Amino acid sequence: MVISVIGVGYLGAVHAAAMAELGHEVIGLDIDADRIAALQAGRAPFHEPGFEEILRRGLRSGRLRFTTDYAELEPAEVHFLGLGTPQRKDGFGADLSHLESALDSLREVLAARGGAPTLVVGKSTVPAGTARRLSDQVEQIEGVQLLWNPEFLREGFAVQDTLEPDRLVYGLREPEGSQAEAAIAMLDAVYAALLAAGVPRLVMGYETAELVKASANAFLATKISFINAIAEMCEAVGGDVADVARAIGMDDRIGAKFLRAGVGFGGGCLPKDIRAFIASAEEHGVGEALGFLREVDLINERRRARTVELAGEMLGGVEGRRITVLGAAFKPDSDDVRDS
Template identity: 55%
Template structure:
């Protein structure tokens, strides 16, 4: 079977990345979106989000003529043999289930313009049962044309999405006919050919609709559980005097467990894990299997609780008094380093860093936020916050520095130089990503999440009670701040 022509319906993060990368593999590709401004930006060679390496590939494939973008359903339907649906499935307003309105709009809009047999392949993360529902939509809006449906979930990681498309860890496809299987195989042949040329193997799992749909949400639920597990262990370490980083290292050597996603910190965020585990629970409840996923509710609670831990540590270090709604920071100057939910991305959806910054500001702190890529999106999401132009600008005169996204710029920063900029050398390492010994040696009072070695002390002590390893006396405890006037 010759290579089919591909369309990607929805050119947000998912669809645009796939469209560009499949053009790079040599396919003829058309990207569709109803967002006129987004299509104009992509056509002009501008990626409207931050993803390393994608802009270069976009411009190269536009110039080569393999890649175009459109806002026309009719053009999309006429062009493609395989149509990948790549629209968002956000959490429903006022509920926890997935909102499938974008999927419905994309499928019905496309199907109404189809005039010949084609394959519609879902890539969006959806509740189990969605593919069968899409089949019914297609039968209603494109009757008698031989249009079929398949489901092939995506496994992109923001910050390394180009590699995840071109060199995936696996390909999963749910199909119901040999024709659909052959066509979806032809659509992925470029990935397998690239793997063969590089002497790699890409596992291909061909299965039914329900299993294909469940693979993505099950994977995300497992990852979320692993992250919340190590954060639960951090809570135990904090009261028991253990060191969660050494604990994670030790259990990570067990091949049954592995060391990935065992980094304790402020928890997970972004546009996938939080909403996907909630939608998974909601769908299981609808199917009568809610008891099976009850543990995911606790996973979610642990994740949310870690954000409050930063405020607790900040109040402890700054000597801030309690208030009716939590600690009162009364003008304390706090630098928040990081706004995105992870490094190498500009995505601030459900970002722990940005939510903590906003909570500190609501409690009276004077907060300055700096992020290497997410400032524009952060300002849209939290317009009441103040944003610094650089790392130095954020830290200058700060009484407390909170590192909440593990950008390389923060991990490799010189603590001695930053110590000369800050008003008080107090740092909370919300990602356990800093060299605790180096920061302590540079004069900082360091607190990681999960009793890192630099903050270990007898029960009841705070970081300010400890003697400095270099023999310097402890910093004087800040005066207790008055409760802010209401």
């Protein structure tokens, strides 16, 4: 199939190269000309294990290329949206302006398809209600359907997670009916190799799909803040949080993952995603339901200050000391220093 990926950052660039790896013809687009030049030259603009390899293989095969020109996307039957959704400057909510401006630029390209079946597939993490609002605009163009297909990849494992995901989630305006079936069949064709390998595919409404992603990140953030809160308690009473985590992690209802006390979570996703989730709940009049996420955020913020305090305690003060931090990114095998 001919596919475009709009916004080739951490998510989009990996998605574009992975789709070429699956045998599709892929055009990646970004407004960042330097990024496009690097990708087109086979250079990864960020560190991600295995990415440069599939990028180069895609370029060599002739199935993968990059552009800054929306007009070149016209042949694509499926457009993936990999735009950033950062925290707004004036509050906790998500800034959707990148998505909106990309869709504005795409409108002409979609209209030029002359009614041929075309799928726009959102992969960005967005507040519930976003897909429906965007689809009201995009689906006015004949032949076009919008599907929301949230992404769960982990930086450091992005290539593997894109090619062998735990699950595929399809969010649709109406999950049933002939229109839905046509859209599902098109996305199934894109992911045919994954589906044949047994990756589960879950079909649901837009809002549910959006909430799956927000809930997954909220749960993971909560797990990290939970063990960090227990670390505060351990410090107060003289316990060892590593032993607590090891022992409770052996209960498979709890699980050992994301249960390592430390400096807290960072990166381009969890911090802004839980805040956007809080803001969205408040907008919908159910702020209390997600009030605990404020606490999760505060525990996380406290870890940063506590880390500096601990360093000070160990060094007899940090003033005037020269300190090396090994590993500035928010996690191993990534160079992502957003909120790290």
